[in-house]
Amino acid sequence: MREWIQVNPHELNKPKVERRNGVDIQVFVSPYDIPDAVRGNYDQSRRVFVVDFRYLADDEDKVEHGGDEHIKYFVGRESRRLHRIEIDVDRLDVNAVGLEVNKVIANLPEADRRPSRRGNYEAAGRILENKKEELFATVGG
Amino acid sequence: MLWWVSYRILLVVSTVSVFAVTMIGAILQTDAKHWGFLETTLKLTQDWAWLLIIVLSLVTAACAGLIQFLGPPWVWDSVRETLNRIRDRAFTGIDGDPTHHHRVTLFRRKWCWYPPSPARHRFWSWGIGTLGPRGPWSGWMVPVMRSGHTTRQCWTVYLASDRDVESSEGIVGLAWQTNQVQIMELPEITGLSTLDQIADYARRAMVSPSFVGYRVKAGKACPRTLCAIPVEVNNRIWGVIVLDSRRTGTINYQAPEWAAHLRFAPQTLADMLKGV
Numbered sequence: 001m002r003e004w005i006q007v008n009p010h011e012l013n014k015p016k017v018e019r020r021n022g023v024d025i026q027v028f029v030s031p032y033d034i035p036d037a038v039r040g041n042y043d044q045s046r047r048v049f050v051v052d053f054r055y056l057a058d059d060e061d062k063v064e065h066g067g068d069e070h071i072k073y074f075v076g077r078e079s080r081r082l083h084r085i086e087i088d089v090d091r092l093d094v095n096a097v098g099l100e101v102n103k104v105i106a107n108l109p110e111a112d113r114r115p116s117r118r119g120n121y122e123a124a125g126r127i128l129e130n131k132k133e134e135l136f137a138t139v140g141g
Numbered sequence: 142m143l144w145w146v147s148y149r150i151l152l153v154v155s156t157v158s159v160f161a162v163t164m165i166g167a168i169l170q171t172d173a174k175h176w177g178f179l180e181t182t183l184k185l186t187q188d189w190a191w192l193l194i195i196v197l198s199l200v201t202a203a204c205a206g207l208i209q210f211l212g213p214p215w216v217w218d219s220v221r222e223t224l225n226r227i228r229d230r231a232f233t234g235i236d237g238d239p240t241h242h243h244r245v246t247l248f249r250r251k252w253c254w255y256p257p258s259p260a261r262h263r264f265w266s267w268g269i270g271t272l273g274p275r276g277p278w279s280g281w282m283v284p285v286m287r288s289g290h291t292t293r294q295c296w297t298v299y300l301a302s303d304r305d306v307e308s309s310e311g312i313v314g315l316a317w318q319t320n321q322v323q324i325m326e327l328p329e330i331t332g333l334s335t336l337d338q339i340a341d342y343a344r345r346a347m348v349s350p351s352f353v354g355y356r357v358k359a360g361k362a363c364p365r366t367l368c369a370i371p372v373e374v375n376n377r378i379w380g381v382i383v384l385d386s387r388r389t390g391t392i393n394y395q396a397p398e399w400a401a402h403l404r405f406a407p408q409t410l411a412d413m414l415k416g417v
């Protein structure tokens with residue numbers, strides 16, 4: 001199993017300005033939804049590349065949510081935060097894996113309950129974009 | 142101190158009640174004639190066992206309910222200490238200001254048994270929404286702990302209904318509704334402010350003008366800076382931490398260390414509040 005790669009929450013959680021009732025509000029993603037580390041690992045036996053995200057609270061069961069036959073997403077049972085992505089690298093073009101995952105994350109269906117985890121999915125997507133080289137090094141090699 | 146004493150008394154009373162019920166159960170199985178000078182007492186206990194068991198069971202249940210309601214005082218002492226540390230870290234440039242000018246309050250979403258103040262409606266304090274009358278059950282952000290040693294008594298609640306989401310009140314209701322950290326700055330309101338200024342402040346702060354007017358009349362300050370941070374326990378949104386300041390520019394969210402402050406508070410509280 002490869003080491004966790006630390007991510008910088010300050011880089012990842014920049015404020016967005018939303019105007020509401022005539023006042024500018026600085027909006028940040030909930031700190032619970034910002035992963036503090038990520039790791040990628042190639043599972044030889046199942047021939048899938050697994051990306052794991054680590055959070056402040058990391059103590060819940062994961063369930064499959066969305067995805068297709070090539071990419072599977074696993075979210076927290078309660079929180080619906082994105083915890084794991086499993087990618088069928090035999091079917092997907094290795095060089096385009098990072099891009100493909102980002103595209104699918106953008107279309108990941110919202111959980112059918114509040115609160116929204118859109119901020120979490122976007123943060124996970126940004127991490128994949130920023131850490132692409134480190135994460136997918138073993139697949140490329 | 143009162144909290145600690147009450148909690149300990151309740152623990153002792155509930156333990157004694159459970160022990161007494163167990164003893165009565167045992168006494169019912171015994172023959173009083175074999176117990177010499179205790180015979181009369183045992184006979185009396187056996188005769189009234191049905192009533193004693195009912196009363197003691199009710200006492201145990203009441204104590205358990207109150208223990209649950211109060212929560213372990215040592216946990217809440219730690220929560221207050223954490224709120225104090227959040228206050229020390231999150232505000233900048235507040236040296237020399239009174240403690241209560243820059244506060245951190247922990248709100249929990251729950252039933253509000255007491256009539257909200259100010260009343261949301263003339264005849265029904267909880268107010269009437271588009272979906273009918275609201276009540277204690279409607280979902281309220283209730284203050285459960287505040288930093289510092291002054292102005293700790295806080296009864297101001299905000300609506301955070303999951304049926305009538307758009308009617309959520311204040312930045313605390315907004316943070317709960319969106320599960321996002323929200324920071325806003327507001328204009329100054331004093332006792333000399335006009336009704337228009339009060340209405341403008343209320344609109345921006347997402348509360349009713351009567352809500353702000355009530356505070357002004359009561360001589361309470363209206364915050365200039367507000368920050369709300371959601372708190373999750375067991376991976377579910379539990380409540381919201383609100384930082385309020387009487388001045389603007391006291392929360393430097395552009396600083397690199399702000400991200401660390403943002404993570405410190407929820408991380409610490411999420412562990413403490415499990416099971417409370």
